[in-house]
Amino acid sequence: MESLTNTLHTVPLNHYILLSAIIFSIGVMGVLLRRNAIIIFMSVELMLNAVNLLLTAFSVYSGDASGQVFVFFIMALAAAEVAVGLAIIVMIYRNTNSIDINVLNRLKW
Amino acid sequence: MNTFYFIAFLSIFFSVLVISAKNPVHSILYLVLTFFTFTIQYILLNAQFLAIVNFIVYMGAILVLFLYTLMLMNLNKDSEPFKSNIVKIAAVLGGGCLFVVLFACFRQVGIAEPVVLKDPGLGLVKNLGKVLFNEFLLPFEISSLLLLSAMVGAVLLATKDPKTV
Numbered sequence: 001m002e003s004l005t006n007t008l009h010t011v012p013l014n015h016y017i018l019l020s021a022i023i024f025s026i027g028v029m030g031v032l033l034r035r036n037a038i039i040i041f042m043s044v045e046l047m048l049n050a051v052n053l054l055l056t057a058f059s060v061y062s063g064d065a066s067g068q069v070f071v072f073f074i075m076a077l078a079a080a081e082v083a084v085g086l087a088i089i090v091m092i093y094r095n096t097n098s099i100d101i102n103v104l105n106r107l108k109w
Numbered sequence: 110m111n112t113f114y115f116i117a118f119l120s121i122f123f124s125v126l127v128i129s130a131k132n133p134v135h136s137i138l139y140l141v142l143t144f145f146t147f148t149i150q151y152i153l154l155n156a157q158f159l160a161i162v163n164f165i166v167y168m169g170a171i172l173v174l175f176l177y178t179l180m181l182m183n184l185n186k187d188s189e190p191f192k193s194n195i196v197k198i199a200a201v202l203g204g205g206c207l208f209v210v211l212f213a214c215f216r217q218v219g220i221a222e223p224v225v226l227k228d229p230g231l232g233l234v235k236n237l238g239k240v241l242f243n244e245f246l247l248p249f250e251i252s253s254l255l256l257l258s259a260m261v262g263a264v265l266l267a268t269k270d271p272k273t274v
Contacts, residue, residue, distance in 0.1 A: 049144065
């Protein structure tokens with residue numbers, strides 16, 4: 001474990017920020033690109049995880065454990081969000097026989 | 110070759126595959142791989158508790174839930190209708206613009222110091238448990254309420270309404 005974490009010493013914080021920004025942008029692209037509601041949901045998970053990684057990196061950088069506790073709370077929140085969101089998607093599928101989000105444009109009226 | 114850059118490349122590669130795979134089941138499997146690379150990143154940062162939680166909760170629970178829901182729906186091939194090329198280009202452009210803006214902002218900040226682990230026990234269960242049950246006791250209890258209400262809500266939403274059937 002020591003030798004594994006020693007490789008860290010050469011990675012600047014910049015690169016963690018860059019990696020998280022790339023993953024977050026890919027998540028945003030996924031939300032805009034796809035019409036399948038479940039894949040849109042998965043892209044949201046991707047964005048949450050990018051933020052989690054950045055919080056952990058900053059927590060290690062500043063030697064403060066609060067950042068990692070926040071990541072723990074975000075994971076609990078994501079679990080709750082997934083349970084409710086998938087229940088809503090199942091209900092939409094039961095009513096419309098499709099999980100295409102364009103079917104939902106009737107919500108406008 | 111530094112491990113970080115290799116794992117970072119893998120996570121970007123798999124996350125691109127997540128949003129570009131045609132079959133939703135493949136998409137979820139690529140998402141599992143992406144989360145596995147994130148677990149490795151946590152281990153590299155010596156955040157062992159988060160690595161285990163990410164492994165068990167995200168890859169074990171949340172993604173299996175996704176997979177089950179997808180299999181229950183029994184989608185056929187034409188479930189995702191054709192989306193016009195203009196919309197696709199616009200989506201990629203929008204995401205790219207967001208990335209450029211973020212990147213430009215962080216370049217201005219310019220924190221180039223390496224991430225150094227000052228306290229080796231920072232991410233261990235012992236240390237995190239002390240912080241969690243001292244400073245964050247009330248948020249911890251409230252999050253249990255959140256999970257309970259989410260469970261009740263999910264059961265209420267997903268069961269069929271006996272009056273309408």
